[in-house]
Amino acid sequence: MDRKKTGTDGMSDQEVSGSPAAAAPLPPFAYSAADEEKRQGVRRMKATATGLLLLVAVIYVLATWAERSGVGGWPPYVAAAAEAGMVGALADWFAVTALFKRPMGLPIPHTAIIPTKKDQLGTTLGSFVGENFLSGDVVRTRLRAIGIGARVGSWLSEPAHADRVTEELSTALRGALTVLRDSDVQAVVGEAITRRADAAEIAPGIGRALEGVVADGAHDRAVDLICTRAYAWLVHHADAVMEAIEGGAPGWTPRFVDRKVGDRVYKELLRFISEMRDEPDHPARGAIDRFLTDFATDLQSDEDTRARVERLKSEILGRGEVQDVIASAWASVRTMIISAAEDEQSELRLRVRASLLSLGRRLATDQRLQEKLDGWLEGAAVYVVTTYRTEITSLISDTVAGWDAEHTSKKIEAHIGRDLQFIRINGTVVGALAGLLIYTVSHAVGG
Incomplete structure (x- = not known):
């Protein structure tokens, strides 16, 4: 009988030798x-x-x-x-x-x-399969005759089938997120964000964005809010403001003079803030517009300003608190995705289901899309069988040889x-x- 020679430990000579070809034993026949x-x-x-x-x-x-x-x-x-x-x-x-x-x-x-002749028969069978079943023309012809694109479209356009695929995708997503270790993902996410932020210069982008905001007048609402809050704060903390003003007066001035000056300064400050809040054409607003415009230009063209922004960015990213926030973002995203995957009425699952139904309807009726999908599948299948034909046929011959x-x-x-x-x-x-x-x-x- 044609049996493999084995060593004292029950392994074949090839396995004992530790050669690269040594693999796990084949299942017994x-x-x-x-x-x-x-x-x-x-x-x-x-x-x-x-x-x-x-x-x-x-x-x-x-x-x-x-x-x-x-x-x-x-x-x-x-x-x-x-x-x-x-x-x-x-x-x-x-x-x-x-x-x-x-x-x-x-x-x-x-x-x-x-x-x-068992081994020879296995080799012959492997060659026969490779030549007659694993050739590119045979695979392409067979897949084209099946019409996978049209069949997938018809199957996927059924709501029950779309629900089933959505459920399977949700289960797979939950499983993948469960298997992943949070510490590993957090490290990767943190490193990726930090590296990408370090590699990209942000000053020109900020400058262009600020320039667009000023041109559209979108910053006016922010100025309105600041003025409104500043006016309310001054009214609410009038005594504190008066004490601060009086406290900064010279020691040799009389107290009643200090109170008069403080009261005058406080009222002027209130008047200035209220006018700036209520008058869109206030000179201070124009000064803010000019400052923001000049700053946007400097962010895009001034080397010194850009370098200072980059140094500030690096300092912020290097802080431990920022790194902790970046790393902890994964936990929030993971929890959100798992919750959405488990909830049948979540926006994520509803959108996936709707996308699958839409794709199914298009595949069932759009011949060009069917041909495109069929072409991708044919190309992938032909690549696999032509690239790995030797490995596939050797699986047959090696399996028979192991019997x-x-x-x-x-x-x-x-x-x-x-x-x-x-x-x-x-x-x-x-x-x-x-x-x-x-x-x-x-x-x-x-x-």
Whole structure:
């Protein structure tokens, strides 16, 4: 038998050597109880075929005895038919037996074909599959005939099927997020954001954005809000403002003068803030506009301003609090995605379902989209089979080579042996008919 040589630890020589080709052992091709049940049917058919051989042998003996005893007419015809039937039966018995073992244990060449040629048969089978099933033209023709794009579109356009795909995608998404370690993802996200922020200069972008805001007057609302809040704060903290103003006066001035000056300054400050709040054309607003415009220009063109913004950016990104915020963002995003994936009425799942239904309807009716999808699938399949054809066919040959020769022979015989026994039966019958025909023709011609 053609078995692999093994070492003391049960591994093959290739595995012991530790070569790159060494891989995990292939699953056993064992002879199972189901195979043994089928083999019982093979034994019954063998008994039937052998019984038929013995029957024609007995008929041959009786017909020969009758002919030698002087019985005229039929004995020679029956004897010729029985003799040819025995020859056909024995020839087919030899042919069938030679597939699985050596007939009668004799070392006859080209016998026990399956046990001795198992590896060669595996290689031949792998080559056959590679040439006839894994060629680019065959794969492309077959996929084109199937029309995957149209079928996928028709299937996906059904709401129940879209719901099913949405559910499977949600389960897969939840599983992927569960498997990922938060610490690893947080580190990657933090590093990616920091690296991208460091690599990109932000000053010109901020300048362009600020320039657009000023041009559109969008900053006016911010100025309105600041003025309104400043006025309210001054009114609410009037005493504190007065004390601050009086406290900054020289020590030699009288107290009533300080109060007069403080009151005057406070009222002027209130008047200035209220006018700036209520008058869109206030000079202070124009000054703010000019400042923001100049600052936007400097952000885009002034090297010193841009360098200062970049230094400020680096300082902010380098702070531990900022890094913690960036890293913790993943936890919030993960929780949000998992909640959306679990909720059947979430915006995420509803949008995915709607997208799937829309894609299905388009695929079912849009021939150009169908052809595009079919082309992508054909290209991908052809690339896989042409690039990995050797690996795929070697899987067949290596798997067959890993099978035990005796078990392989017994298993194959259990599956096809019953049909092979019909060859012996047919050989007996056809041989007998041929022998009868040949004897009859010979007797008629020589007659």
